[in-house]
Amino acid sequence: MAAEPKTLAELSRALTKRSLSAEAALEHCLARIADRNQSLNAFITVLADEARAQARQADREIAAGHHRGPLHGVPISLKDIIDLRGVPTTAASRVREGFIAPQDAAVVARLREAGAVFVGKANLHEFAFGTTNEDSAFGPVRHPLDAARSPGGSSGGSAASVLAGMAYASIGTDTGGSVRIPAAACGLVGLKPTLGEVPADGVVPLSATMDHVGPLCRSVEDAATVYRVMSGSAGAARPAAARELRGLRCGVPRAYFLDLLDHDVAAQFDELCQRLTRAGAILDEVAIGHTAQIAPVYLHIVLAEAAAYHAPTLERQPGDYTPNVRIRLEMGRYILAEDYVRAMRGREVLTTEVNAALDGRDVLLLPSLAVPATRLGAATVQVGGVEEPVRNIMLRLTQLFNITGHPAISMPCGHTGEGLPVGVQLVGKSGRTPELLHVAATVESIC
Amino acid sequence: MTVTAWLEHALQDANRRGLTSLGPLLEALARSVLALRAADWNLDPAGHTTRPSTGHGR
Numbered sequence: 017m018a019a020e021p022k023t024l025a026e027l028s029r030a031l032t033k034r035s036l037s038a039e040a041a042l043e044h045c046l047a048r049i050a051d052r053n054q055s056l057n058a059f060i061t062v063l064a065d066e067a068r069a070q071a072r073q074a075d076r077e078i079a080a081g082h083h084r085g086p087l088h089g090v091p092i093s094l095k096d097i098i099d100l101r102g103v104p105t106t107a108a109s110r111v112r113e114g115f116i117a118p119q120d121a122a123v124v125a126r127l128r129e130a131g132a133v134f135v136g137k138a139n140l141h142e143f144a145f146g147t148t149n150e151d152s153a154f155g156p157v158r159h160p161l162d163a164a165r166s167p168g169g170s171s172g173g174s175a176a177s178v179l180a181g182m183a184y185a186s187i188g189t190d191t192g193g194s195v196r197i198p199a200a201a202c203g204l205v206g207l208k209p210t211l212g213e214v215p216a217d218g219v220v221p222l223s224a225t226m227d228h229v230g231p232l233c234r235s236v237e238d239a240a241t242v243y244r245v246m247s248g249s250a251g252a253a254r255p256a257a258a259r260e261l262r263g264l265r266c267g268v269p270r271a272y273f274l275d276l277l278d279h280d281v282a283a284q285f286d287e288l289c290q291r292l293t294r295a296g297a298i299l300d301e302v303a304i305g306h307t308a309q310i311a312p313v314y315l316h317i318v319l320a321e322a323a324a325y326h327a328p329t330l331e332r333q334p335g336d337y338t339p340n341v342r343i344r345l346e347m348g349r350y351i352l353a354e355d356y357v358r359a360m361r362g363r364e365v366l367t368t369e370v371n372a373a374l375d376g377r378d379v380l381l382l383p384s385l386a387v388p389a390t391r392l393g394a395a396t397v398q399v400g401g402v403e404e405p406v407r408n409i410m411l412r413l414t415q416l417f418n419i420t421g422h423p424a425i426s427m428p429c430g431h432t433g434e435g436l437p438v439g440v441q442l443v444g445k446s447g448r449t450p451e452l453l454h455v456a457a458t459v460e461s462i463c
Numbered sequence: 464m465t466v467t468a469w470l471e472h473a474l475q476d477a478n479r480r481g482l483t484s485l486g487p488l489l490e491a492l493a494r495s496v497l498a499l500r501a502a503d504w505n506l507d508p509a510g511h512t513t514r515p516s517t518g519h520g521r
Contacts, residue, residue, distance in 0.1 A: 316495070339484075
């Protein structure tokens with residue numbers, strides 16, 4: 017009997033050759049959901065019957081020679097903040113009780129056209145406003161490798177579903193790091209494309225200035241495949257030759273970004289830098305001038321925009337929010353307009369600085385997450401002998417690239433001494449996500 | 464509005480609304496406001512502020 021495909025690419029090849037049916041692949045995923053979802057809580061809504069109908073349709077179409085592409089028949093989960101026609105979009109909140117999506121989100125329509133099979137709606141941190149997936153009206157998601165830990169967030173259910181074999185990919189959202197953070201915590205690949213490349217229509221907003229939609233997958237190849245469909249660039253020409261490591265130019269922003277790291281995360285990152293250098297890559301240090309303002313700029317934009325969106329329901333039904341998310345949204349209602357304007361000016365400055373750091377280089381290279389997956393219930397985590405608030409440390413390395421909109425990808429690059437995944441982040445030039453993916457595939461070969 | 468005045472008003476309003484748990488968060492936000500207002504990209508109508516550095520990589 018053929019081994020079960022480990023990646024979306026392997027599954028796609030098996031489906032094309034018809035050595036495995038979409039229905040059989042789906043049943044593997046549904047069996048894992050039946051086995052582990054009660055303990056992991058990765059899904060809010062499982063769409064077993066609907067997915068079976070989609071899988072059977074995919075098998076009929078493939079047998080008839082009508083192959084839609086590499087996602088045809090592939091089981092995928094959707095973060096439950098993304099509309100899927102006829103299914104609730106809960107945003108993990110009682111606030112949205114009773115809401116049924118009247119139509120697919122734009123990105124879902126593209127995935128549906130490509131023949132993807134929607135396994136279910138993944139759990140998340142309520143309204144995507146958190147980094148641990150602990151605050152959800154449906155309970156926290158647990159890390160598939162350690163049930164006492166968070167899988168990261170806010171796309172925690174998405175990450176858990178892919179890591180636990182319940183789906184071959186998941187579509188998440190990333191406003192401060194919410195695809196890359198759980199990807200790093202779970203040893204997956206998580207892509208945040210360039211701002212605006214993937215439509216956010218039909219996705220519940222957190223902060224329109226910084227919301228991105230992106231995939232969580234098991235490999236860079238898988239992420240590239242899903243990205244091409246999501247961005248509507250599936251027909252676009254791809255780079256012809258494999259990118260070599262020799263001569264690859266990587267800027268490493270050491271100041272601020274490497275100042276506060278878990279010891280094992282720092283060691284794994286250093287080891288990767290050494291492997292890259294031995295392979296002929298050129299690493300040099302770059303500086304981002306206004307690092308002291310990264311967190312204040314992010315905070316003022318996300319709080320103000322989230323508060324503006326949530327104002328009606330904060331007044332009408334405040335008790336329907338989880339307490340932690342409600343109180344932080346309420347905080348946003350005290351942001352002054354003049355400070356929001358200052359933050360938006362800071363966004364322009366930081367964008368210029370990241371562009372300058374990338375000038376003459378292929379990518380920026382830094383860790384994705386400063387600490388390994390945190391323990392559920394922890395408000396602080398020790399980093400370098402200092403207790404740091406979990407939320408601050410989780411966002412520290414990712415939020416800048418939400419502010420600026422540059423494409424960024426997290427890939428696994430080792431483990432801590434306790435066996436927890438460590439992620440490395442590559443950041444590319446704005447509007448050049450395919451090139452970033454090309455570089456990432458090359459770096460992945462030595463990770 | 465100065466940060467001090469803003470924080471005072473915000474804390475009073477949060478307490479009036481029974482949202483006492485907002486207190487520490489507003490104090491943290493005040494520190495963030497100070498950092499934002501201290502940034503050198505904020506222009507001074509009197510013309511005293513220098514243009515911000517773009518932080519070119521080495």
